[in-house]
Amino acid sequence: MASSNKPEKPIHILFVGAGAVGCFYASRLHHVGTEHPLLSLKPRSNYKAIADAGNVQLQTHSFGNYAFAPYAVFPNIDAAVPSASSSSPTAAAAATPPSEGWDYIIVTTKALPDRTDDTATIAPLVSAKSCLVLIQNGVGVEEPYRKRFPHNPIVSAVTVISAEQIRHGVIRQNRWTRISLGPYGHGLSTTTPSSDDQVTRLSDERMRSLAQWWTELGGIRDVESHTELELQTIRWHKLCINAAFNPTAVLSGGRGNADQLTDAELRIHVLGIMNEIRDAAPLVLGAPFPDTLASPEKIVKSTERNTGGRPSMLLDWEAGRPMEIEVILGNPVRIARARGVEMPRLQSLYALLGSMQRMREERGKGKL
Incomplete structure (x- = not known):
């Protein structure tokens, strides 16, 4: 001030x-x-x-x-x-x-x-x-x-x-x-x-x-x-990055963001998640993504240059810490579903990562 x-x-x-x-x-x-x-x-x-x-x-x-x-x-x-x-x-x-x-x-x-x-x-x-x-x-x-x-x-x-x-x-x-x-x-x-x-x-x-x-x-x-709507739109846009790369880093065996894109099938998978969010968000928010926010293709091209990056969810998984599964995967699936919009790719990631985390914790407690 x-x-x-x-x-x-x-x-x-x-x-x-x-x-x-x-x-x-x-x-x-x-x-x-x-x-x-x-x-x-x-x-x-x-x-x-x-x-x-x-x-x-x-x-x-x-x-x-x-x-x-x-x-x-x-x-x-x-x-x-x-x-x-x-x-x-x-x-x-x-x-x-x-x-x-x-x-x-x-x-x-x-x-x-x-x-x-x-x-x-x-x-x-x-x-x-x-x-x-x-x-x-x-x-x-x-x-x-x-x-x-x-x-x-x-x-x-x-x-x-x-x-x-x-x-x-x-x-x-x-x-x-x-x-x-x-x-x-x-x-x-x-x-x-x-x-x-x-x-x-x-x-x-x-x-x-x-x-x-x-x-x-x-x-x-x-x-x-x-404005409130603009900021929530930015939150959903950033979700394109977090929900695509973070869970994929864990499920792919520890591959960083740029490394994921060198695999042809993982690249299709990452773009598929981003496009699913980009299609669902306007129905949730009641307004389209503005042209000023980068498209999935632009996000991927930018990510390719950031070699060596390891997302936080992967670091948490490797350290045995809880992952931010709910706010990055669970919440968007639930919020969209409440508005009549299904997000099957995100739902699959949510189910798999949640199960992985629960199984590891149960094994650590000697329940399995």
């Missing part, structure tokens, strides 16, 4: 799930020499490294190398809950939540609704003024938050970035910085209230402030603000 428009009180922003993506975008909101906004982190496995060092080391293709010192670092959710006795932290590694509550809570954790209820996890952090920002993969991720927090502004976000945590507290950004933002009012059902209702208006206002900070303070040139 431009200096002439700074609020009297500092803006407190908490990133929940501060991995590679969270730390990168947090670091681009942090601006040395200004008191607005104040960035805090609730990391996971990297908490000790960040707390001990008092900063996160960034190695970036877009902005060079630098250190980001968060305003506060919290070991768990309970430690980040504001209370009347809280005082503002005075050092980078101090862990005292703001007594006035969090203005923005930005969630960058993996979306695993079959394993955890993230809305219940963050509920103690949320006050009447809190804006929830969801930088998560898949579709249908917002609705549980809207049900639990019916009056809070919600911003939905889709990012295109290649970033990784090469070791705890050290983040490397390889390519891209794009983040697309959109308000989330009440979803896109036929009972959606008018776009000028209060929660939608407030969500839009908070989205625009956030976009302005990332642009003016963070120097990210490709921050995009959208």
